[in-house]
Amino acid sequence: MLTEPNTNLSDTELVKCCQTNNRAAFRLLYRRYQRRVRSTLYQLCGESMLDDLVQEVFFRAWKGLPKLRKPKTFSTWLYRICWNVACDQRRAFAQLREQKQILAQQEPSLNSADLNTMHYQQLVQQGLQALTFEQRAVIVLHDLEDVPQKEIAHILDIPTGTVKSRLFHGRKALRDFLEKQGVVL
Amino acid sequence: MSHHSSDERLVQFIREHHPSPPSPKENIEDTLIAQIETEAQPTNVTPFPRRRYQGWVFGSAIAASVLLLFTSVRFLQPSSLSPQETAELEAFLIENWEAVTMADPAETSWFIPEQPKSSNRR
Numbered sequence: 001m002l003t004e005p006n007t008n009l010s011d012t013e014l015v016k017c018c019q020t021n022n023r024a025a026f027r028l029l030y031r032r033y034q035r036r037v038r039s040t041l042y043q044l045c046g047e048s049m050l051d052d053l054v055q056e057v058f059f060r061a062w063k064g065l066p067k068l069r070k071p072k073t074f075s076t077w078l079y080r081i082c083w084n085v086a087c088d089q090r091r092a093f094a095q096l097r098e099q100k101q102i103l104a105q106q107e108p109s110l111n112s113a114d115l116n117t118m119h120y121q122q123l124v125q126q127g128l129q130a131l132t133f134e135q136r137a138v139i140v141l142h143d144l145e146d147v148p149q150k151e152i153a154h155i156l157d158i159p160t161g162t163v164k165s166r167l168f169h170g171r172k173a174l175r176d177f178l179e180k181q182g183v184v185l
Numbered sequence: 186m187s188h189h190s191s192d193e194r195l196v197q198f199i200r201e202h203h204p205s206p207p208s209p210k211e212n213i214e215d216t217l218i219a220q221i222e223t224e225a226q227p228t229n230v231t232p233f234p235r236r237r238y239q240g241w242v243f244g245s246a247i248a249a250s251v252l253l254l255f256t257s258v259r260f261l262q263p264s265s266l267s268p269q270e271t272a273e274l275e276a277f278l279i280e281n282w283e284a285v286t287m288a289d290p291a292e293t294s295w296f297i298p299e300q301p302k303s304s305n306r307r
Binding site: 023026027030031034038039041042043047050051054055058059062120121122123124125127128139143144171174175178183185 | 191192194195196198199200201202203204205206207209210213214216217218220221222224
C-alpha cells in the first residue's frame with residue numbers, strides 16, 4: 001500500500017504498481033494528473049458534465065493500464081484517452097456548443113460600447129470555442145498544456161506537419177477573433 | 186512586427202486569461218476509486234502480455250521449422266564414401282559387370298524351355 005511520502009515515485013514506477021492492481025498507486029496518478037486532464041477537457045468540451053468526463057478518462061485509464069507497455073509514455077497516453085473521451089462527447093455537446101457560439105456572436109455587439117468592461121477570460125473562452133474542435137485541441141495542448149508538437153501528433157494520431165498547420169491557423173483565427181473584440185496583441 | 190513575436194504575445198495572453206475549470210466535486214476521487222473497485226477488475230493482468238506471448242510462440246515455431254529443415258537437409262544428403270568403401274564398390278561393379286558380359290550361355294540354358302523328344306519314340 002502506497003502512502004503519501006511515496007508521491008515522489010516516477011510515473012513509470014506508479015504505472016507498474018497499478019499494473020499489479022495497486023489502487024493506491026492509481027490514486028496518486030489521479031492526483032498528479034487530474035488538474036491537467038480537467039483543464040484540457042474543460043477547454044475542449046466546456047463545463048457541462050466535466051466531472052463525469054474526468055472520471056471517464058481515469059476510469060478508462062485504469063482499465064487500459066494493463067495494456068500500457070511503455071509506462072514512461074503514460075502522460076501522452078493519458079492525453080490520448082482525454083482526446084478520445086472529448087471526441088466521444090463531441091456530438092452530444094455539438095448542440096450546446098452551437099448555442100454558445102450564437103451567444104458569443106451576439107455578446108460583442110451588446111458590449112461593443114464598452115469593450116473595457118469585457119472580461120478577458122470570457123473573450124479567450126469565446127475565442128477558443130470559435131475555433132474548430134481540431135484546432136482547439138492543438139492550441140490547448142500546445143499553448144496551454146505545454147505538450148510538444150511531436151507528442152501532440154502522437155496523441156491526436158496526425159502528422160507533425162498537420163499539428164503545425166492547425167497551430168498556425170488556430171492561432172490566426174484566435175488572434176483575429178481577439179483583435180476584433182478590441183484586444184491589442 | 187514579426188510573426189513570431191505576435192505569436193508569443195497571443196500565447197502569453199491566452200495563458201494569462203484562459204478560463205479555469207470549475208472545482209471538482211469533493212468526492213470525485215473517492216467515487217472514481219469506488220467505481221474502479223466495483224466495476225473494473227484488472228485482476229487478469231498478466232506480467233506476460235498476450236501480444237508478447239503470441240510473438241514468442243510464433244518465433245519459436247519459426248525457429249523450430251528452420252532447425253528441422255536444416256537437419257533434414259543434412260541427413261538426406263548422401264554422405265561421401267571412404268576410400269575403402271569406394272574400392273569395394275568399384276570391385277563389386279567390375280565383378281558384376283564381368284559376370285554379366287562373360288557369362289557361359291549354358292548357365293542360362295535353363296531359361297529355354299525343353300522341346301518334347303517325340304522323334305526318338307518313333
